[in-house]
Amino acid sequence: MNAVVLLGPPGSGKSTVSEVLGNKGYQHVSTGDMLRDQIRLKTQLGIKAGKLIDHGRFVSDEVAVGMIQELLEGSDASAKFLFDGFPRTLSQVDSLNTMAKLFELQLDKVILLECPDEVIIDRLSGRRSCDTCGTVYHIKYNPTARDGVCDIDGGNLVHRTDDTEYTIKKRLKVYSKRTAPLINYYKAKKLIHTIDATMSIDNVRDAALEQLN
Numbered sequence: 001m002n003a004v005v006l007l008g009p010p011g012s013g014k015s016t017v018s019e020v021l022g023n024k025g026y027q028h029v030s031t032g033d034m035l036r037d038q039i040r041l042k043t044q045l046g047i048k049a050g051k052l053i054d055h056g057r058f059v060s061d062e063v064a065v066g067m068i069q070e071l072l073e074g075s076d077a078s079a080k081f082l083f084d085g086f087p088r089t090l091s092q093v094d095s096l097n098t099m100a101k102l103f104e105l106q107l108d109k110v111i112l113l114e115c116p117d118e119v120i121i122d123r124l125s126g127r128r129s130c131d132t133c134g135t136v137y138h139i140k141y142n143p144t145a146r147d148g149v150c151d152i153d154g155g156n157l158v159h160r161t162d163d164t165e166y167t168i169k170k171r172l173k174v175y176s177k178r179t180a181p182l183i184n185y186y187k188a189k190k191l192i193h194t195i196d197a198t199m200s201i202d203n204v205r206d207a208a209l210e211q212l213n
């Protein structure tokens with residue numbers, strides 16, 4: 001098994017970039033999407049996770065690691081993963097290292113999307129996602145052809161409940177305290193490749209695609 005990690009603050013464009021990296025044979029694995037599925041299904045985990053997410057807090061490391069472990073257990077040796085939003089704490093890094101040994105998973109690189117806070121606030125305030133397929137749009141930078149309707153499957157567009165001004169600010173604080181330390185960790189391992197995520201969507205996607213060539 002092989003994996004690439006997409007690292008970056010909330011709203012830096014991880015999902016947007018993942019949409020095109022899938023064409024390179026990578027399976028997109030977003031722990032945020034997995035949790036939102038649980039919220040939609042109103043499972044015990046979803047109910048708990050929904051409250052934490054809406055307050056800009058992380059779910060526990062055990063929950064995040066458990067979801068990834070389950071995925072690896074059910075995958076074959078030739079699988080290639082694009083991890084989006086995992087790992088996001090140093091403890092999750094340790095768990096990933098342990099799982100890597102157990103499942104013979106090689107981490108090929110970590111793509112860091114760098115983006116300043118003021119750009120992020122503008123992006124998340126205007127983000128809309130399809131409530132059925134999850135495709136991500138932006139009212140200004142990546143609008144749909146028809147207002148409020150997904151181009152892919154005609155689903156309704158929704159504004160994520162964690163994209164309020166209060167929660168965005170909280171998420172940025174949590175990112176700099178708990179996730180940003182991963183940058184130095186992976187720099188020391190010479191695995192980090194940084195992309196300026198303030199460029200246009202097409203340019204960021206092209207830069208990410210180049211990393212996978």
Ligand code: AP5
Binds near residue numbers: 014017085171201
């Ligand atoms: P998650 O869904 O992973 O949220 P996130 O990391 O905060 O990232 P986002 O999905 O908000 O943003 P993105 O970087 O994907 O940007 P996007 O492409 O949408 O996780 C949600 C929550 O789940 C977390 O807060 C946490 O509580 C929990 N969680 C998840 N994983 C966890 C874990 N491992 N451990 C513990 N808890 C976990 O783009 C944003 C907007 O900008 C869009 O509108 C897009 O169209 C636009 N845009 C993108 N790129 C550009 C560009 N280059 N130019 C202009 N606009 C752009």
